[in-house]
Amino acid sequence: MIPRLLADSLRQRIIDSNKIVILYGPRQVGKTTLIRELINELPYKSLQVSADELLYQTVLSARDLTRMKLLVEGYELLFIDEAQRIPDIGINLKILHDGLPKLKIVATGSSSFELANRTKEALTGRTWTYELFPISLGELHLQQNAFSLTQRLDELLRFGSYPDTLQLPNATDKVRYLRELSSAYLYKDILEMAAIRHADKLRKLLQLLSFQVGSEVSLSELGTTLGMSKDTVNTYIDLLEKAFVVFRLSGFSRNLRKEVSKMDKIYFYDLGIRNVLIDNFQPLDLRTDVGALWENFLVIERRKRNAYQGNFVNTYFWRTYTGAELDYIEESNGQLAGVEFKFSRKPSKAPASWTEHYPGSTFQVINQDNYLSFLL
Incomplete structure (x- = not known):
């Protein structure tokens, strides 16, 4: 198994918090595998459901706390896989969370447009959200x-x-x-x-x-x-x-x-x-x-x-009409870092207009010699 860097953070969130933990990411990147591994390590009696199954779709979209309580009775943790497939998932998770505040809930989703748009307002302040990528x-x-x-x-x-x-x-x-x-x-x-x-x-x-x-x-x-x-x-x-x-x-x-x-x-x-x-x-x-x-x-x-x-940065590219450009920019705490990507090892200088208009910003060229330090 390839270890996942999110594992420790997810484990602690599940243990320490009563908020709903949501894990987004593309299909087939290992979301289900990761959550199942974590659940197997934890001491909670867990119910794992697939939102592809009509039975669970019906109960978890009913807006009926009594029916949902019957489903999770006797369990300490509920794991909903591919939760975006459940109609009105956001309001139903809100009802379940508010009605059973001690129940730990973990949900995965391969599409943020259903899960995010239908949970954003309903679940404000009730979630910890993470994103899992293909292997880094x-x-x-x-x-x-x-x-x-x-x-x-x-x-x-x-x-x-x-x-x-x-x-x-x-x-x-x-x-x-x-x-x-x-x-x-x-x-x-x-x-x-x-x-x-x-x-x-x-x-x-x-x-x-x-x-x-x-x-x-x-x-x-x-x-x-x-x-x-x-x-x-x-x-x-x-x-x-x-x-x-x-x-x-x-x-x-x-x-x-x-x-x-x-x-x-x-x-x-x-x-x-x-x-x-x-x-x-x-x-x-x-x-x-x-x-x-x-x-x-x-x-x-x-x-x-x-x-x-957990680095919260704004990312951009930069180009002027006169042809000056940078492939990548990160902005963090008001500091700008400009980057040029070169597959070859040829040296490159920062565009004069970049250093002129943004004094105090940094610049580096990332090539085959130094890319590991940039990415690790």
Whole structure:
């Protein structure tokens, strides 16, 4: 088993707090496995239910405390897997939590748009929320040293870091798994819950986004290509974000006239999913998109690191109309840190306009020599 960095935090929340613990994340990243392992370690008598089962959907969506009490009678902990599939899950969890304040409740969800939107108002102040990603470099580092991690770089950029992908023995099996994952799970929640009218265009949109990793994305251009409105494209991307398939990085601006901030960059939670969409698993030395892979890899791994370490930072990219740019910026406690990503080891200097307009900010180039310190 690959150890998960969230395990200790989740364990303590379950033990110390009577709030509902919610664990979000993409499908197949190990949410259920992690929670079951923790429950097995803890001394509580636990009821584990799958929200895919109609019986539990009926009881847990009834807004009837008496029925829910019958379900959990004699148990100290309730674990609801894929809780977003239960209608009106938010208000029902509120009723259950308020009616049985000593009952510990843990819920997982692979889609934040159902679980989050229907719990946000109802469960204000009643939850601890976490996000589980595909396996992080930090988690691999718990079992492997820095040398071993560098030997896996080609693999991680080609096949991503889903738990099953990492443990399959060869490239053929990895590709087969990613294709099955993509076709069976990637859009499941979106198609079932968001009433998407053009399922084929959802996949075409993802393919277009796959080719634009590291570049600013024009919603208007995407809409023209797909034959849909700019607003519909934005809605689809929003749904893909809430299903943990992609995420956006916005342009940074302090309202300087030369700064570009209207368009976003879009990255994938997992590079294996990105590569299966364009059907390209070639080794890095045969590819023309290494720069995009490298940038996506560093951005998502840094996102995992910050999330697991509890670092609350704002993240952006930066570009001016005159061509100066930085791939990545973090803002924390008023301090700006600018970063340039280079797969090659060529030196690079901070743009003059960056140091001029943002004195006191930092700058660094992240390449193959120092990326481990940036991500670990």
